[in-house]
Amino acid sequence: MTANAHSTSGSPRRRGDSYDNIEPWFDKLAGLEPDDPHRAQVREEIIGLCLPLADNIARRFAGRGVEHEDLYQVACLGLLGAVDRFDPQHGSSFLGYAVPTIMGEVRRHFRDHSWAVRVPRGVKETHLKVGGAVESLTHRLGRVPRPSEIAAELGIDRGEVTQALVAANAYRSDSLDTPAFTEDGDNHNPVLARVGAVDSAYGLLEDAITVRPLLEALPAQERQVLVWRFSEEASQSEIAARLGVSQMHVSRMLTRIFTTLREQALADPTPATDTVDHAPGTRAA
Template structure:
């Protein structure tokens, strides 16, 4: 794909506003001739860094303007500004004046792409699939447009229809918003009166020691089910019916010594199998 792509629909308002600013005679005037001159200078030319710094200084308001468009989405503005300015540097270094397109038409989608990648890859507290991250970035503009059109907040189905995306994916992206930021469970919460209320941790119960027995039971249950019928019966009578070895011996018609041996052999086998698994 040619990197000097036309601006997307989302970037058109930014290009239009920047173009209007150029019409007022601001720092964007004559930027293409300066970029042409930069492209003609060799990498070792002492004038190249000076000219490049001049171009960057003239175009910084564009990067800052794009950063402000993404503000209010849970990310620090200074971080967005740094990412947008990085995108500006990439646009300046990659721009080819011989292609014929204006610099703004190339720089705006380049900068916006860097900011969107920052949101997609760097600002999630919990791992979320890339596809869901990409859809999540589309939710804001689509929701704003539909809210303006409908006069109310749109439903997930209406958002899916607007974006041409499956309803399930939109639902997953809406749920994934909860993974964007996490908060410690021991952080106190405030109320409308300014008082501090207990944290979530204060409402959590203590660890139940019986959970360990549940885990042991679940681990040994399939091993018991695989035992021969006689060994399984002896275990059942001894540990579930709480019969003595003598009572078990009388019930199954063997000696008490044989019952003791069956129990010892079976318990050792179960222990070895459980530890090995």
């Protein structure tokens, strides 16, 4: 049986989304011998009843770079595996077994097949967890969560979250020849138009190279304050509490650090000591 046998225009035929009475079907299936001709019919009936479950799970992963029809087919594969492996004798409900089984199949598809470029497996798995955490936190907080909040929700390092968010750009790659359209309807190719242009990121890289040794030369406490403020996103009041000082003291400390770094970064480099080239065979006086 294929998933489309119970679908219309790519959507499964719905008989209601309640699965309260699905276990008796499995009892009936278990009571039939493997060579019983009725066994295939009962299996088909179970699958047809549960196709809406596969569709619902596929829709939960919408908007992540994969077409719904593809996700639905993958979810149906997970459903077939759940139907064939479910054992009603274990006492658990089919729904409780099928949902994680189908979702696992969809997640594996994202991990193994939906990336336009090669991304480490661990990053792919973290990316899938981040997607669920972002959705949950957004509903809970009423806003898009910060990377530090996502990391706390998942119990992982903030750097892993950042890496997973950046890796999301690897889901799809657009062709340089893909046309785009202006508001007037004229088509052009903005990607090709930008090829060879000056990348502003180079300026950021130069700034980072310049500032890094200056940061390393700061006193340990000042470096720690910068880590708390910009890496851990702590407020000035939180930093003040950690140091046992006032918030105003922290504010002045940050101002002083920024001023020092700016002056050092913009200062003219110290001229190198002049050297004199001597002719071969001679020595300096």
